[in-house]
Amino acid sequence: MLKDMIEARHLRVLRAVAATGSFSAAARELGCTQPAVSQQMKALEGAAGTPLLIRTGREMRLTEAGEALVRHAAGILAGLTAAEEEVAAIAGLRAGRVRLVSFPSGSSTLVPTALAGMRAAHPGTRVSLVEAEPPRSVEMLRAGDCEIAVAFRYPQADDAAEAGGGWEDLVARPLLSDRLVVVVPREHRLAGAGTVGMAELAEEPWIAGCPRCRRHLVEVCESEGFTPRIDFATDDYPAVIGLVAAGLGVAVLPELALESVRAKGAVTLEVKPAVRREVVALTLPDLARVPAVAATLDRLESAARR
Amino acid sequence: MLKDMIEARHLRVLRAVAATGSFSAAARELGCTQPAVSQQMKALEGAAGTPLLIRTGREMRLTEAGEALVRHAAGILAGLTAAEEEVAAIAGLRAGRVRLVSFPSGSSTLVPTALAGMRAAHPGTRVSLVEAEPPRSVEMLRAGDCEIAVAFRYPQADDAAEAGGGWEDLVARPLLSDRLVVVVPREHRLAGAGTVGMAELAEEPWIAGCPRCRRHLVEVCESEGFTPRIDFATDDYPAVIGLVAAGLGVAVLPELALESVRAKGAVTLEVKPAVRREVVALTLPDLARVPAVAATLDRLESAARR
DNA sequence: CTTTGAGCATAAGCGTCCCTTGGACCCGGA
DNA sequence: TCCGGGTCCAAGGGACGCTTATGCTCAAAG
Numbered sequence: 289m290l291k292d293m294i295e296a297r298h299l300r301v302l303r304a305v306a307a308t309g310s311f312s313a314a315a316r317e318l319g320c321t322q323p324a325v326s327q328q329m330k331a332l333e334g335a336a337g338t339p340l341l342i343r344t345g346r347e348m349r350l351t352e353a354g355e356a357l358v359r360h361a362a363g364i365l366a367g368l369t370a371a372e373e374e375v376a377a378i379a380g381l382r383a384g385r386v387r388l389v390s391f392p393s394g395s396s397t398l399v400p401t402a403l404a405g406m407r408a409a410h411p412g413t414r415v416s417l418v419e420a421e422p423p424r425s426v427e428m429l430r431a432g433d434c435e436i437a438v439a440f441r442y443p444q445a446d447d448a449a450e451a452g453g454g455w456e457d458l459v460a461r462p463l464l465s466d467r468l469v470v471v472v473p474r475e476h477r478l479a480g481a482g483t484v485g486m487a488e489l490a491e492e493p494w495i496a497g498c499p500r501c502r503r504h505l506v507e508v509c510e511s512e513g514f515t516p517r518i519d520f521a522t523d524d525y526p527a528v529i530g531l532v533a534a535g536l537g538v539a540v541l542p543e544l545a546l547e548s549v550r551a552k553g554a555v556t557l558e559v560k561p562a563v564r565r566e567v568v569a570l571t572l573p574d575l576a577r578v579p580a581v582a583a584t585l586d587r588l589e590s591a592a593r594r
Numbered sequence: 595m596l597k598d599m600i601e602a603r604h605l606r607v608l609r610a611v612a613a614t615g616s617f618s619a620a621a622r623e624l625g626c627t628q629p630a631v632s633q634q635m636k637a638l639e640g641a642a643g644t645p646l647l648i649r650t651g652r653e654m655r656l657t658e659a660g661e662a663l664v665r666h667a668a669g670i671l672a673g674l675t676a677a678e679e680e681v682a683a684i685a686g687l688r689a690g691r692v693r694l695v696s697f698p699s700g701s702s703t704l705v706p707t708a709l710a711g712m713r714a715a716h717p718g719t720r721v722s723l724v725e726a727e728p729p730r731s732v733e734m735l736r737a738g739d740c741e742i743a744v745a746f747r748y749p750q751a752d753d754a755a756e757a758g759g760g761w762e763d764l765v766a767r768p769l770l771s772d773r774l775v776v777v778v779p780r781e782h783r784l785a786g787a788g789t790v791g792m793a794e795l796a797e798e799p800w801i802a803g804c805p806r807c808r809r810h811l812v813e814v815c816e817s818e819g820f821t822p823r824i825d826f827a828t829d830d831y832p833a834v835i836g837l838v839a840a841g842l843g844v845a846v847l848p849e850l851a852l853e854s855v856r857a858k859g860a861v862t863l864e865v866k867p868a869v870r871r872e873v874v875a876l877t878l879p880d881l882a883r884v885p886a887v888a889a890t891l892d893r894l895e896s897a898a899r900r
Numbered sequence: 901c902t903t904t905g906a907g908c909a910t911a912a913g914c915g916t917c918c919c920t921t922g923g924a925c926c927c928g929g930a
Numbered sequence: 931t932c933c934g935g936g937t938c939c940a941a942g943g944g945a946c947g948c949t950t951a952t953g954c955t956c957a958a959a960g
Contacts (some may be wrong), residue, residue, distance in 0.1 A: 290832055291679075292604065293603070293606075294674060294677065295601050295602050295603060296599065296600065296601050296602050296604065297599070297601065297947095298918070310906095310907070310908090311908065311909095312906075312907055312908080314908095320948070321949060321950085322907075322909095322947070323908090323909080323910085323948080323949075323950085324947070324948055324949075326908065326909065326910090327947070327948080328947085330909095331946095331947090336681045336685060337681070337682065337685035337686075337885075338684055338685040338883070338884055338885055339880045339881070339883050339884055342738070342878055342880045342881060343879075343880055343882065343908075344642070344736065344738075344878060344880075345763070345907095345955075345957090346956085347955060351680050351880070351881065352690060352691055352884075352886075353680075353684045353685065353686060353690075353884070353885055356677065356680045356681060356684065357677055357681060360673055360676060360677035360680070361675070361677070363673050364670055364673040364674055364677065367666055367669050367670040367673065368600060368666075370666060371600065371662065371663055371667070371670065372599075372658075374666070375642045375643070375644065375659050375662060375663060376643065378658060378659045378662065379642060379643035379644040379659065380643075384658060386659055400785050418617055430650065432648070432655050434744075436657045447698065457651070459774055493784055510937090534903070539770075558694035567717070572648055572650060573649075573650060574645045574647065574648045574649055574650075575657065577644070577645050578644055578645055578657055578658075578659070579643075579644055580948085616936070616937095617936075618935075618936060618939065620936080621914075625918070626919070626920090627920060627921085628922075628936080628937075628938095629919075629921085629937090629939085630919050630920075630940080632937070632938070632939095633917095633918070633919080634918085637917090637918090648939075651926085651927070651928095651936095652927085652928090815946095
């Protein structure tokens with residue numbers, strides 16, 4: 289079927305024979321025995337349909353067809369080694385591109401340190417970053433628009449989330465477990481409580497975050513027996529803090545988001561029944577075995593451990 | 595040893611997979627079964643050291659390394675098919691160069707018709723012609739300066755010739771057996787004899803041809819019991835005829851040489867104990883299997899049969 | 901002239917690779 | 931729920947390729 293095709297091995301042997309002028313010398317150069325070279329050339333001549341070599345006792349010359357093949361072999365083998373080199377560079381972390389998508393509060397903390405580590409350890413690799421919230425980032429991952437998606441999920445209430453954008457078929461590397469905290473104005477009646485139950489805030493006006501966070505907030509509150517009154521919704525965390533500090537309401541934020549935001553005029557309270565969100569790095573099973581992707585995942589994991 | 599090398603087969607399969615987007619479709623295109631494609635790709639990924647494909651349920655995408663390989667594969671496979679095409683053209687007589695060396699009286703009769711036949715039957719081939727006498731032409735053949743040497747030998751007296759430039763290791767295609775005739779002036783005492791013995795011309799002045807012919811003439815005469823007195827020697831056959839016609843001597847010429855020379859003022863006599871020379875086409879054993887060379891040899895043989 | 905070394909071809913043996921067959925699993929659509 | 935397309939896995943068999951061993955030719959050296 290696919291036989292009688294000229295293979296790269298044939299050209300390598302032919303080139304060695306043409307360069308050395310003898311089967312034995314070519315065999316030494318190739319690291320094999322002389323009959324192996326002899327058989328390869330016989331096979332190649334069979335595929336070519338015409339002699340390629342002139343065995344004239346003394347020296348080994350090329351026929352016209354042989355010269356044509358050697359001439360082409362130079363370019364073909366050069367292209368082949370270039371291809372091998374490029375692939376080896378990607379496999380050896382001397383090259384490679386990783387497109388990373390992260391949600392905002394992840395990209396401002398975890399991702400920068402991971403990216404810096406990658407740049408330092410593997411200068412040839414290039415990791416790019418785009419921000420997107422989880423539902424969208426998983427879509428991008430599946431569509432081939434990125435290699436890694438840093439996302440989060442709420443372990444307890446994933447009924448709706450799993451249905452819409454479940455990622456059972458993805459590789460999920462857990463990075464850290466992010467605790468949610470309540471933020472209230474400094475003058476709030478509970479500002480000195482330290483810990484608080486969600487139900488105690490049933491009557492407060494709320495300031496919500498991104499759509500997923502907002503949905504989760506509603507779910508948690510309803511499980512506590514009340515429906516939060518949400519006056520504002522923004523995924524800009526400094527803005528949330530500002531609104532809280534201005535006394536316009538209370539909010540619940542992931543601790544991770546507070547690491548890079550100065551909570552001026554607001555205080556944080558621990559939530560009584562601890563509410564957490566899991567931050568994971570997602571990728572496709574095949575991509576997890578790509579060296580640059582795996583290295584980036586490792587760096588993300590290290591960065592998550594502080 | 596030589597393993598782990600990327601082979602052309604791998605690239606062919608990879609290209610088919612990338613083009614069709616599925617292993618099964620690629621298998622259909624390649625004319626093999628799907629597991630064969632699957633194994634080839636697994637082997638290629640093993641050699642590459644990194645995944646090349648992303649199997650995401652529905653569609654089959656390429657990783658960065660996969661794209662790099664496909665990109666190189668285009669050029670590599672194009673070069674390979676170009677090489678196969680060029681070799682196939684030579685093997686199929688649509689191309690090919692044959693350098694032919696012939697002695698003068700051969701090139702004026704046999705060779706032109708053979709070359710004309712080659713050009714008519716195989717327009718892509720190019721047969722070039724250079725003239726050289728046998729000792730030199732065989733040297734050129736051995737040195738790789740030509741593919742075919744049209745030469746002649748004297749069957750009976752080859753003791754000296756065989757020692758110097760014997761061609762037992764060459765392929766000798768017999769073309770024709772050329773009878774030698776004696777040429778005498780029209781006014782010569784034997785002009786009407788029709789046939790003549792060499793000994794009858796013992797006292798005549800002789801006009802010899804090329805060095806080999808001259809040497810052969812001396813050998814034949816000495817086997818007849820006399821040493822010829824050679825007054826002139828030239829390998830220009832019309833000149834020989836002219837000298838004979840002018841009554842300056844007698845000569846012995848191959849019949850073939852007289853085909854293209856008008857024997858004005860001279861008559862030809864058959865030699866009593868027939869003396870012949872064998873005209874053969876010589877080539878190297880490997881070259882005899884080159885289609886263009888074999889075709890040229892066939893044409894020469896046909897031309898020799900008239 | 902004999903000898904010796906180098907080089908190529910061939911044959912036999914054997915390991916490996918590769919392709920095929922058959923079956924299982926997964927998924928999306930009727 | 932069934933069915934069809936697609937992939938992977940396992941097993942079998944056939945072909946390929948390399949190696950060892952042997953014979954041959956040729957050229958240079960003794």
